[in-house]
Amino acid sequence: MTSIAMGGVSKYFDAGETVANYRLTLEVVDGEFLVFLGPSGCGKTTALRLIAGLEQPSEGAIYFDNERVDGRSPSSRNVAMVFQNYALYPHMTVAENIGYPLRVRGVPPDERDRKVEAVTTLLHIEDQVEKKPAALSGGQRQRVALARAIIREPSVFLLDEPLSNLDAKLRQEMRIELKRLQNELDITTVYVTHNQEEAMSMADRVVVMNQGTIQQVAPPQELYERPRTAWVARFIGSPPMNLFEGTRQNGSIDFGEAGAVELDSVVRAGETDDPVDTTPPEDGTTASVVTSDVQGEVALGVRPEDLTITTSRPTTGNVIEGRVDTVEPLGEYVLVNVTVNDQLVNAKLADGTVSRDERVYLTFDNDDAYLYDENGELVG
Amino acid sequence: MSLRDQLDAVIADTDRPYGLAVDRDKAIAIAVFLVPGLTLFTIFSVGPIAYSAIGSFYSWDTFTMEHFIGLDNWIRSFTDPLIVNWSNMRELQYPMGALTHNLLWVVLHVPASTFLGLAIALLFADLKGRRILRSMVFAGFTVPPIVIGLVLMFVYDPQAGIFNEFLRVIGQGHLVRNWTQSPQVAIYALIAGGIWVHTGFSMLLYSSALSAIDPSLIESAKVDGAGAWRRFWDIIWPLVKPVTAVVVIMGIIWVMRMFDIVYAAGGAAGGPNHAYSVLGIEVYRAAFRPQIDYGMAMVVALLQLFIVAPLALYIARMR
Numbered sequence: 001m002t003s004i005a006m007g008g009v010s011k012y013f014d015a016g017e018t019v020a021n022y023r024l025t026l027e028v029v030d031g032e033f034l035v036f037l038g039p040s041g042c043g044k045t046t047a048l049r050l051i052a053g054l055e056q057p058s059e060g061a062i063y064f065d066n067e068r069v070d071g072r073s074p075s076s077r078n079v080a081m082v083f084q085n086y087a088l089y090p091h092m093t094v095a096e097n098i099g100y101p102l103r104v105r106g107v108p109p110d111e112r113d114r115k116v117e118a119v120t121t122l123l124h125i126e127d128q129v130e131k132k133p134a135a136l137s138g139g140q141r142q143r144v145a146l147a148r149a150i151i152r153e154p155s156v157f158l159l160d161e162p163l164s165n166l167d168a169k170l171r172q173e174m175r176i177e178l179k180r181l182q183n184e185l186d187i188t189t190v191y192v193t194h195n196q197e198e199a200m201s202m203a204d205r206v207v208v209m210n211q212g213t214i215q216q217v218a219p220p221q222e223l224y225e226r227p228r229t230a231w232v233a234r235f236i237g238s239p240p241m242n243l244f245e246g247t248r249q250n251g252s253i254d255f256g257e258a259g260a261v262e263l264d265s266v267v268r269a270g271e272t273d274d275p276v277d278t279t280p281p282e283d284g285t286t287a288s289v290v291t292s293d294v295q296g297e298v299a300l301g302v303r304p305e306d307l308t309i310t311t312s313r314p315t316t317g318n319v320i321e322g323r324v325d326t327v328e329p330l331g332e333y334v335l336v337n338v339t340v341n342d343q344l345v346n347a348k349l350a351d352g353t354v355s356r357d358e359r360v361y362l363t364f365d366n367d368d369a370y371l372y373d374e375n376g377e378l379v380g
Numbered sequence: 381m382s383l384r385d386q387l388d389a390v391i392a393d394t395d396r397p398y399g400l401a402v403d404r405d406k407a408i409a410i411a412v413f414l415v416p417g418l419t420l421f422t423i424f425s426v427g428p429i430a431y432s433a434i435g436s437f438y439s440w441d442t443f444t445m446e447h448f449i450g451l452d453n454w455i456r457s458f459t460d461p462l463i464v465n466w467s468n469m470r471e472l473q474y475p476m477g478a479l480t481h482n483l484l485w486v487v488l489h490v491p492a493s494t495f496l497g498l499a500i501a502l503l504f505a506d507l508k509g510r511r512i513l514r515s516m517v518f519a520g521f522t523v524p525p526i527v528i529g530l531v532l533m534f535v536y537d538p539q540a541g542i543f544n545e546f547l548r549v550i551g552q553g554h555l556v557r558n559w560t561q562s563p564q565v566a567i568y569a570l571i572a573g574g575i576w577v578h579t580g581f582s583m584l585l586y587s588s589a590l591s592a593i594d595p596s597l598i599e600s601a602k603v604d605g606a607g608a609w610r611r612f613w614d615i616i617w618p619l620v621k622p623v624t625a626v627v628v629i630m631g632i633i634w635v636m637r638m639f640d641i642v643y644a645a646g647g648a649a650g651g652p653n654h655a656y657s658v659l660g661i662e663v664y665r666a667a668f669r670p671q672i673d674y675g676m677a678m679v680v681a682l683l684q685l686f687i688v689a690p691l692a693l694y695i696a697r698m699r
Contacts, residue, residue: 052603053603054599054602054603073602074599074602074603074605075602075603075604075605075606075607079603080603080604081599081600081603083596083599083600084596085594085596087594087596087597087599087600089597089600089601089614089615090597090619091618091619100601100604100606100614101604101605104604104605104606104610104614105605148604
């Protein structure tokens with residue numbers, strides 16, 4: 001079993017012109033299912049290739065169990081990788097494909113056959129072993145690629161968007177199966193995806209990446225409940241969190257015509273509700289100090305599912321005024337798009353009794369609000 | 381015709397299976413489009429082949445067909461030492477006959493140019509400036525073979541030739557000679573030139589085959605633990621195999637039709653005392669040089685065709 005550590009790993013291409021990864025520092029504990037999540041081009045695949053050894057870092061170090069591995073070839077790291085397009089060898093049968101890593105390692109044919117049989121049974125592709133990859137469906141190819149990866153019991157299992165070429169139903173099935181497989185085999189797994197549903201449902205911890213840097217590393221629930229930056233807040237959730245832009249003024253946040261919200265109540269709520277990190281910040285500052293530090297432009301984040309809409313102005317609590325833009329009845333819930341100061345925000349409601357152009361009041365609990373300073377960092 | 385009749389005719393028309401009428405129209409259209417091509421094909425390919433096949437069984441007075449003589453031309457051609465020289469072959473002395481020389485080209489030129497083409501394609505695959513390098517190697521193939529022959533004359537020239545100069549530089553001055561006019565080595569000198577030219581062609585085919593291989597296959601093999609050599613044998617080679625068939629067969633066809641390089645170096649005789657004559661040279665000489673032997677020219681040309689046609693057919697029907 002293996003743990004992985006990356007220390008200040010950067011990767012530059014085109015003689016430094018392109019920065020794919022910038023100072024990634026990260027630890028993957030033994031047996032963990034870690035997911036790199038981020039938009040296209042954020043550097044998550046490069047990070048995976050650095051761990052695999054298909055790319056070498058421009059700076060920084062990578063350790064497998066306290067052993068430095070950067071500079072070493074992929075084969076000497078004993079990693080297995082599943083590629084987005086599966087990368088099955090087209091001229092080999094399924095059995096030959098799966099047995100190839102063992103053949104390369106000089107495993108005798110009868111032992112090889114035994115292992116191929118075991119792994120194909122595990123993945124329910126035992127009937128396909130004589131076929132060529134071209135004769136398989138997308139889901140079957142996916143299973144063959146997985147079988148080839150797990151047959152030699154690698155110390156690290158790397159998956160690069162393995163489900164993105166499957167249809168929605170199959171993707172959901174494979175998601176469950178992958179998770180179960182990883183649990184059974186207990187292999188340290190690093191998984192790359194741009195699909196947050198995949199990330200949230202499978203990961204022990206999620207690494208959110210943007211523009212080559214790590215934005216936040218957290219378990220899925222924490223990522224949802226406590227996005228550390230405005231960028232993560234805007235990225236996680238479907239639809240993602242609303243960020244009301246306002247200015248800090250004398251202990252409250254001013255949203256212009258849309259109203260104002262008491263600053264202290266929002267920040268205090270965020271602090272006391274913190275599910276993971278309840279200790280004060282390391283530099284000894286307290287919440288009230290942080291509060292008074294907040295200057296100028298701020299953003300108040302509230303998830304669409306935490307907003308409620310009333311048509312008459314409430315007398316207490318946090319109120320932001322807006323006008324209904326569109327109403328989308330989606331069956332499971334109704335998505336109401338509201339214009340607040342020329343900014344479109346979403347509210348998820350159980351039913352939508354409001355109509356277009358109606359003046360409405362958005363309310364939310366203190367506990368559900370997040371305050372981001374002008375640098376997009378979570379306050380409190 | 382009454383209205384009733386016309387109406388009946390229309391109804392009868394619609395009763396007929398509709399597809400048939402369309403098929404006939406289509407067939408006519410196909411025929412119309414095929415006629416020009418087929419005419420040319422008949423005049424310039426099928427016609428001459430049939431003419432030669434028939435003519436090879438007749439005696440000729442220069443270009444006039446005379447009377448049927450059975451297998452006479454065939455027997456005379458195959459026993460002609462210019463085509464196959466059995467006694468010289470036994471002693472490994474050149475000339476060994478045009479057919480033997482052609483086969484020697486096949487045996488030496490084809491594997492060498494195929495192997496070199498693949499090696500250079502692999503070498504260039506990941507290099508910067510590979511396009512320029514590829515163009516430079518391929519440039520030789522774009523030059524007319526007769527020019528290649530003339531260039532070889534310069535390269536092998538005893539005084540000014542770069543090859544002899546190279547031998548002098550590396551201290552092998554005793555090997556200096558007029559390579560294209562030395563009967564026992566000249567054919568190898570020409571084959572070397574042929575390899576240089578044809579390597580560009582096989583390199584180009586292999587390069588495109590290599591670039592068609594999904595890079596993730598190679599990466600996957602790397603992760604699976606395969607070293608460079610295994611990656612080549614297990615992944616790259618099987619995937620470029622179909623191209624190898626094309627390269628080899630095109631190579632065989634190219635050398636079986638060899639004429640220009642040999643003609644430039646050795647004229648219509650195919651070198652001193654026919655030392656490196658090939659079938660193409662023999663056809664030319666029998667047909668156009670006195671003593672004109674049109675029957676033999678036809679037999680030798682057909683012999684070339686028999687060797688090349690099945691190979692060409694195989695390539696044309698691949699996949």
